[in-house]
Each structure stands twice: as structure tokens, then as C-alpha cells.
Amino acid sequence: MAVRRRTARTRGRTAAGLLAAAALLAPALLSGCTGDRSGSTGATTAAEVGRLLDTRAAAVLDGDEPAYLAALDPGARELRERERREFRRLARIPLGSWEYHLGTVERRGRTGAVADAELRYRLDGHDAGPVTVDRRLELTLRPGGWRIIGDRPAEGAAEQLWQQGDVRVVRGTHSLVLGVGQTGERLRAIAATADRSVPEVSRTWPSPWARKVVVLVPGSLDDMGALLGAPAAGYRGIAAVTTGATGATGPVPADRIIVNPAAYGALGDFGKRIVLTHEATHVATRAHTAATTPMWLSEGYADWVAYRGSGRTAARIAPELRRAVHAGDLPATLPGDADFSFTGDADALARAYEGGWLACELIAERWGAGKLTELYRTAGRTPLPEALSRVLATTPTALTTAWRTYLTGRLTP
Structure with missing residues (x-):
């Protein structure tokens, strides 16, 4: 996120x-x-x-x-x-x-x-x-x-991490992890996971980027909210988020991956790798992300990179959307930016993420992984209808129709 x-x-x-x-x-x-x-x-x-x-x-x-x-x-x-x-x-x-x-x-x-x-x-x-x-x-x-x-x-x-307590620092090969109220063992484990995630992103995202990440691990959910300058309750079930300015000219402002210690700690090794690969993708794509980039593409692409090659089925990756499709509630449109709000229904938020991932899966499958990446870069410079026309020779309406058909095929027996 x-x-x-x-x-x-x-x-x-x-x-x-x-x-x-x-x-x-x-x-x-x-x-x-x-x-x-x-x-x-x-x-x-x-x-x-x-x-x-x-x-x-x-x-x-x-x-x-x-x-x-x-x-x-x-x-x-x-x-x-x-x-x-x-x-x-x-x-x-x-x-x-x-x-x-x-x-x-x-x-x-x-x-x-x-x-x-x-x-x-x-x-x-x-x-x-x-x-x-x-x-x-x-x-x-x-x-x-x-x-x-x-x-x-x-x-x-927002607060800064050093204002919340004594800071412990762990340096990884591709990561710098700063934590407050965390053991060295836990921070080293996060650094090791980030060190695996960064090369995975680099293999998929061809544009130049720093190829390293900074991860902040506060002591609690409330401290996470303070680092974000936002109410903590909205991030209760979110394992991590990435901060940074989009659409900047000149040097890209610094990104931080901020971990929710409770939600991240509840994940298994696979889930932790997915989370940090997703967030590292946001760091990598930051310079090509702008107001013209729809959230379904931004979040869907990050999930597509994270799950790529995992061997997990669509039913396991998109359980909430699968339940909706099985119940006859097939989405009429691609997820809108408002659907990715943390203040709404958690199941609806999950469906938005899953829908974005499946849209990117569809594009990569039908047009190719390279075209998906090209679409992402182009959508950061121009409105989506123009980007779709230029890169995929399609329209938002046609893509939405293809996506709805794709959902039915991937999420039903």
C-alpha cells in the first residue's frame, strides 16, 4: 500500500x-x-x-x-x-x-x-x-x-521515529531497518526479507531505481499512525505502507516503508515476503507514479510483482473477490481510487486490491508483462484512456469488459 x-x-x-x-x-x-x-x-x-x-x-x-x-x-x-x-x-x-x-x-x-x-x-x-x-x-x-x-x-x-524512543539500526544488503521497541533479532529478520524482496522487484521493474529500501518499525500501531500523521485505527489490519511524494520533478523524495508491528508479526514467512515485495515495488515505481495513475494499477502492479511466480492460485490470492463472484456479485467496474480507502469496509478494501491484481494479471497474460510495465510508466505521464490506447490499443470500457470476463474465468470452478 x-x-x-x-x-x-x-x-x-x-x-x-x-x-x-x-x-x-x-x-x-x-x-x-x-x-x-x-x-x-x-x-x-x-x-x-x-x-x-x-x-x-x-x-x-x-x-x-x-x-x-x-x-x-x-x-x-x-x-x-x-x-x-x-x-x-x-x-x-x-x-x-x-x-x-x-x-x-x-x-x-x-x-x-x-x-x-x-x-x-x-x-x-x-x-x-x-x-x-x-x-x-x-x-x-x-x-x-x-x-x-x-x-x-x-x-x-508526522512524528519522526527518533521522537518515539531509542532507535536500533540494522543494515542489510539492500535495506536499512530502523526500529523502536524492537529486538535486534526481529529487525534482522525484516532486513533479511527485504533483502530478498528488492532483487525480485529489480528483475521485474526495468527502470532505474535505488535498489534499496528503508524500513521503519515503530513500537505499536499508535506509533505507526503518528509516523504517518494519520489516525492509527485506519491501519489496524494493514501490515505495512510506503510513504513518499508522487509526480515529483527532479530527485525523487525519500520513501519509507513503515511496518505495523502487530499485523506484520501475525504473518507467516510467505506473507511477510509478499508484503515487503509489494512495498518495495512502490519504492521502485515512485518516480513513475502520479495523480494520473489509478490506484487499481498502482496497487495491482505491486501485488502482481509480489505474487509473480509464487505458484498461488487466484482463488487463494483473491478470496474475497472469489466469494463475491460466487454469490453473483460481479463488479461492474474496475476499483476506483475511493475503494482503496482504509476507513471503509475491510472486505471491500480486500476486493479492491484483489481486483487490481487480477486486472494486472489480465494485462500481463493478454498483452505481455512488458506491456503491463509500459502501461504503468505511461499512465504516470498521461491520463489512463490515452495510456491504454497508446500502449494496449484498447479503451477503459473494453478493458473493463475483458476484466469482468477474466474474473469469472479465474475465480469460478
Whole structure:
């Protein structure tokens, strides 16, 4: 399942978001604001806050705890203790870059200010693009300059793994697994499964991609929801999801596979391999996935790669859709994007996934595996009707009719 959303030293230094090589990034954006009664202009305040964040970012990469804490107001004891713990957790994570991009700065009286900033960071050797996190900072003006008295995620922003506890790191051949509240044995097992999944994806998906994945394993379902910035209840039965921006230009932003420890742990070895191969496919296809890509194709293709060559029958892979077909409830249309919502009926969600997989099975069987992959890439650049016409010389109506016939043939004795 892919969640569609929308680095590191700071200015003049390399930064990071969640994966990749270090690269020089542009200076932080200095936004003007109204002047204050002390005589300094809004631009001056922004410049001073920007320098403070630059120093803080450099301290993260240098492992300089005193310099990192020096950006905080001495009187903000609770904040300083929390930031001290997070800094030490960060020391275990292989950061390649870390940078703040300063946005709006609003003065509050003579000695106060509130600033919006975007944290961008990458994991060394893994991220080609940064993970971005919106932060809300509260500051106070001291004789020595501006100091931070509050640092929290912006409204709706997700937590980061190191904010949830001590992070354990396991490096695989094709994977980097970061976990909180997990044993080393469990994380090594996840890395081993991911290391098998990545080559399977590469054998099917011919376009260039990183050929490695980053897997986050939080301590609980609630922590998974916090990492996604979404209600945890919607992911209760979901073993893993992949985050990342679709339809991006330039370097592809960092992807993360986030594991639901309870649901994933309940699976057998085969199920775990299917899940991580499915999610690794989303990482591989990210650069070719856009708003024009229908969910049935995105999710169906990931399942098609995962189940390809497994020897499992359609009846075993698509039990919910098989029950519906046997009951005379043959779907009238291919699954719509709304059918893949986690907030609806679990059986309906399963039928959507199964229907997408069987649509991709049909295309690969009738037109060939290469044409299926070509359709995926083309659908990321152009509306589906045009992509179907160009690649398969068919129409949505004709494909839907063929798919309904295919369901009957594959799911009934």
C-alpha cells in the first residue's frame, strides 16, 4: 500500500530528509515580517533566526551536543531535556544531511517570535531526495541573541521515529531497518526479507531505481499512525505502507516503508515476503507514479510483482473477490481510487486490491508483462484512456469488459 503525499547541514552544508547522498542546498528562505519596536526589521530577525538554525543543523551532523543545545533557551528545561534525548538518539542514525529552510517569521512584541521552518534530512547512502518535516518554533530574544523555547511539529505533521524512543539500526544488503521497541533479532529478520524482496522487484521493474529500501518499525500501531500523521485505527489490519511524494520533478523524495508491528508479526514467512515485495515495488515505481495513475494499477502492479511466480492460485490470492463472484456479485467496474480507502469496509478494501491484481494479471497474460510495465510508466505521464490506447490499443470500457470476463474465468470452478 502506498500513501500518496507530498537535508545534512544547513546553508552551505549538505542536508538530509530520509535517505540519500549529501548535496548542497539553497540558502534558507528569509521571509520578511513587520518591524518591531526595538528597531530591528523583520528581515533582520529572520536572518538571525536563520543563522541560529544553521548552527543547530551543523551541530547535528558534527555530533556536537553542547552546540545543539546552545540554540535552546536555558530556562526551557523540559524542552532541553527532551531535545537532549532526541539528539542522542539521532547519533545512532546514519544521517547524510540535515537542514532547516526558514519560512515565515512573526515577531511577538519586543522579545518574542514564532517561526515556521521545514526540516529536510537524508539518510546517508539511501536517500536521493530528502524527507521533509514542517516544524513550528517559538523563540525569545536574549542578550546573546534569539533562543528557541518551543519546537513542535506543525499542525498535521508526522512524528519522526527518533521522537518515539531509542532507535536500533540494522543494515542489510539492500535495506536499512530502523526500529523502536524492537529486538535486534526481529529487525534482522525484516532486513533479511527485504533483502530478498528488492532483487525480485529489480528483475521485474526495468527502470532505474535505488535498489534499496528503508524500513521503519515503530513500537505499536499508535506509533505507526503518528509516523504517518494519520489516525492509527485506519491501519489496524494493514501490515505495512510506503510513504513518499508522487509526480515529483527532479530527485525523487525519500520513501519509507513503515511496518505495523502487530499485523506484520501475525504473518507467516510467505506473507511477510509478499508484503515487503509489494512495498518495495512502490519504492521502485515512485518516480513513475502520479495523480494520473489509478490506484487499481498502482496497487495491482505491486501485488502482481509480489505474487509473480509464487505458484498461488487466484482463488487463494483473491478470496474475497472469489466469494463475491460466487454469490453473483460481479463488479461492474474496475476499483476506483475511493475503494482503496482504509476507513471503509475491510472486505471491500480486500476486493479492491484483489481486483487490481487480477486486472494486472489480465494485462500481463493478454498483452505481455512488458506491456503491463509500459502501461504503468505511461499512465504516470498521461491520463489512463490515452495510456491504454497508446500502449494496449484498447479503451477503459473494453478493458473493463475483458476484466469482468477474466474474473469469472479465474475465480469460478
